[in-house]
Amino acid sequence: MNAPDIIDFGERLLVPHVIKGETQISAEVEHFSRATQETVMTPKLDLDALVWRRHEVGPAFDTPLAEIIDFLDAVSEALDYDKNSYLQEAMEQNARIGTLGARILENCYRDIATFFTREAATAEAVGSFGSLEALDGWHRQSIRGAETDIRAFPPRMVHILAGNAPVVPPITIVRAALSKGLHLLKMPSNDMFTATALLRTMADVGPDHPVTRSFSAAYWRGGDEAVEGHIFRSQYYDKLAVWGGDAAVRHAMKYAAPGFEIISFDPKVSIGLIGKEAHESEESLANVAERAAADVLAFNQDACACARFQFVEGDDEQIDAFCSALQSEMGKNTRYGDGPNGPVPPQEAVEELDMLDMLAPLYHVYGKPNGGGMVIRSSEPVGFNPSGKIINVVQVNELSEALPHVTVATQTVGVYPQSRMGGLRDALSSSGVQRIVRLGNHIGGAFGGLPHDGGWPLHRMMHWVSAEV
Missing domain, CATH: 3.40.309.10 (Aldehyde Dehydrogenase; Chain A, domain 2)
Known part of the structure; x- marks a missing residue:
């Protein structure tokens, strides 16, 4: 694992962005941690770089799911906390700006590799679709005597992440990778480091892998109309998945429009x-x-x-x-x-x-x-x-x-x-x-293969298309 760039800039923390697989680190825009009001610095956003045009074919659109699971399994091996400097760095920085203590955070980061294992990724895909093959290409069915091809087509999505626990980014990234789609992760102010630590690890494992190039992660202040009004649009994305509290969900709902769907993981x-x-x-x-x-x-x-x-x-x-x-x-x-x-x-x-x-x-x-x-x-x-x-x-x-x-x-x-x-x-x-x-198992369930908030998130993420032949 490569040593990370130094991101402590005096008393200010530098928050990395990852744009389509490429890491960006610079101190151009000042923000504040919601939990501690500590100053953090991010790169300046290039709004055009945060979107994929509709005519662009996603890097992983036609990648066999078995190959994606192989890649995720390799990433799981690289997420060994004792060897992964990105996770160690994320733990230290989140301990400064978040609400969870260092011991809790370290235990969370030590468990993250399990989300990416072959077993977990396979269970998530099979639980949602019944088989791995269901996500590869078109599948012909005879429906009321007519031959129809159906495809779970890769989506284009924005994900507004929650920062109350470091398990949200790995869950989101694994599901998104399995979807083969294009994904922009909006990082929360109380966890600005986990998502990019994972994406930077993916870039080390496979810098040119289609899945690596299918992800971006950036921070901006939630509700910034100059950013969200530009990118939360159906000409770029199909869906907006939002985790978080009541205010975050209600804010996201206002962007719902024809061709732009909201998937909400509501406060519970x-x-x-x-x-x-x-x-x-x-x-x-x-x-x-x-x-x-x-x-x-x-x-x-x-x-x-x-x-x-x-x-x-x-x-x-x-x-x-x-x-x-x-x-x-x-x-x-x-x-x-x-x-x-x-x-x-x-x-x-x-x-x-x-x-x-x-x-x-x-x-x-x-x-x-x-x-x-x-x-x-x-x-x-x-x-x-x-x-x-x-x-x-x-x-x-x-x-x-x-x-x-x-x-x-x-x-x-x-x-x-x-x-x-x-x-x-x-x-x-x-x-x-x-x-x-x-009782006692509220947090004990393993990731992969189970419904979440009353549905199958991966199934909901896909863009379902039928072609009558």
Whole structure:
């Protein structure tokens, strides 16, 4: 792996761009990190270089999918954190401008190679299309007696990435590579380094590979009409995929137009459903508390899959015992959570917690706003979205009582014990849930071959064309 260019420019950080496989590093435009307000410098944007004209054939449009998977697998080997200077650099710089600590970031970067492996890439393609061959060229079908050729044609896409966890860029890049399309990645202000670290690695592995030349990644201030008004147009791109919060999604929606589709990975809230079986013994209570804490702590509760509410069956004494055990577990370090050194709740949340604690016995608050995690016990969900390592434990007589609080904004539901899942999953699905897992597995699922936010993203990305012959 080549040593990276030095991108620390005095007190300012230089943010690399990658344009159609070529790295650009220069200090021409000043920006600020959203999380820390630290100054960062980027190259000046060449708007014409950020687009591909419609008459241009993409480099990977006709590349066999097996060859692309071979390339991604080679990239996975090059993403060994201990040998990859781009990942090491990204970790160090994101630790300066982001909200996740260095230990969490390093664990994330050590796991990124798994997204690019042959196994993961193959599972993603086969899960979406049933076979690898489905993405190679035209396929004839007989439909109502007529012969028709159908092709999943490579798309032209812009991707607005979220910066709450470094897993978003690898997921996006692998899916985009499998699509064989042309892709522009808009980097977020709280993660300006992960996407380009991956694209620079791809350029080292295959500088002239069709997939390498099919990607660009750049930073500009979100909502900059001078940039977005020029490039978010159907004459250049088919689709705009947006990750992020409510404001980012609503902003992206205004660009929807004939021939320019929005694919949204909306902001989500995740929950846990814990049955009375958790209280059967001290050992089971400790095990369930550990699982429940893992679902809260991942990425310091800053990802959509992290639990914010847990509905628990039990009497007052059982619920109090569970809350105490859960708060204790939240003070421990995990791979993706900073334990006792975690984030401190925002001041407005602390004031809300102080008020709730005065309403005992209707509410009770466990823990202090010192980074070790806090638990709110209540009989109804609190009226705010818990964050900063705050979890709301809602006491219920039956797990079905949680269903009125489940909506299309509920992403992942962790269930304990697993035997209760079968009786709940249809009702949860009808309420809008997209993912049901065993408690403790909110972040544990492997990438590749599973639906995401209620659909198959790779399937949605493609430009489907039929030719009647």
